Amino acid sequence: MKLALFDDHRLGVVEDTADGGHVVDVTAALTWPHDPDPVTAGWWRRLCRDYGEIRERLAAAAAAGPRTPLADVRLRAPALNPSKIVACASNYADHVAEMHGVQERTLGGVESWMMRFDVFLKAPSSLSGPAEDIVLPEEVVAAGQEIHHESELVIVVGRGGTDIAEEEALDRVAGYTLGLDVTVRSAADRSRRKSYDTFSPLGPWITTADEITDPGGLEIRLDVNGEVRQDVHTRDLMTPVPRIVAYASSMMTLLPGDLIFTGAPPGVGPLTPGDRLHARISRIGDLRLNVREG
Incomplete structure (x- = not known):
């Protein structure tokens, strides 16, 4: 099932079709109150935790409800006020290799500790949705610093937990975006330079984990102004999804609705005002984003 947030943070089930797709509003199928305020919307975190219990109700509502073309709604980031955004560093071998050149150019030398896999935190306020631009901070642009894109598979935590065993990790995932x-x-x-507002575009929706039983079987591609920048397969992750979840949970409790960015593929590069991005992941969907200076 593809779950979207749209308009006033309504819950929708998406049918992504060749004619542009439709969404069915299934908010009324929830068995708990829907709070449209994204700051206090605990209903979303509960959905991530209890999706298995309500899946059949949502499917029935989606089958019976009226369809609205996706072009007629405003898609929001498919996450509401997660307690944290966890992100993985140095998780594709070819990206680690390319970062030597990037760091030589931007830092004047290679920081060896940054070439090892680990996790860090991004501010939840950096989230933005499919209808929003990526805004490059004026002071960063004026200083001549490069601002790069990194398109990634994102894990949406379901039941979560602490010290999750690797063999149980996929059962704690609600879905992927x-x-x-x-x-x-x-x-x-890292947390500072990756946490500006709009620096975590997310979407277009979540594909639930029951539809993606192998998160190592997905293709990621990013075009900038029609030029292919990133084209990779998640089987190339050095630390795969189950191990990422287990590792992150060994140092912090993963809560329902938390997000985990799985790491940048090779092909990172600079963004400039006026750029048009087209990112997609197989079995999930597409994001088309514009870049501007703020």
Whole structure:
């Protein structure tokens, strides 16, 4: 099932078809109150936790409800106020290799510790949706610092937990979506240079985990102004999804609705005002985003 948030943070089930697709509003099928305020919307985190219990109700509502063309709604980021955004660093071998050149150019040398897999945190306020632009901070552009795109598979945590065993990890996942980890190339802490507003575009919706039983079987592609920048397969993740979930949960409790960016594929590159991005992940969907200076 593809679950979207749209308009006033309504819950929709998406049918993604060749004619542009439709969404069915299934908000009324929830068995708990729907709070449209994204700051206090605990209903969304509960959905991530209890999706298995309500799946059949949502499917029935989607089958019976009226369809609205996706072109007629405003898609929102398919996440509401997660307690945290966890992100993976150095998780594709070819990206690690290319970062030597990037760091030589932007930092004047290679930071060896940044070439090892690990996780870090991004501000939840950096989330933005399919209808929003990526906004490059004026002061960063004026300083001549490069701002790069990183298109990634994103895990949406379901039941979550602490010290999750790797063999149980996929059972704790609610679904998957597409995200861009936009980043300033500088000597600053990762969390600082990756947490500007709009630096975590997310969408267009979540494909639930019962439809993606193998998250290592997905293709990721990003075009910038029609030029292919990133084209990779998630089987190339050095630390695969189950191990990512287990590792992250060994140091922090993963809560329902938390997001985990799985790492940048090779092909990262600079963004400039006026750029048009087209990112997609097989079995999930597409994001088309514009870039502007703020």
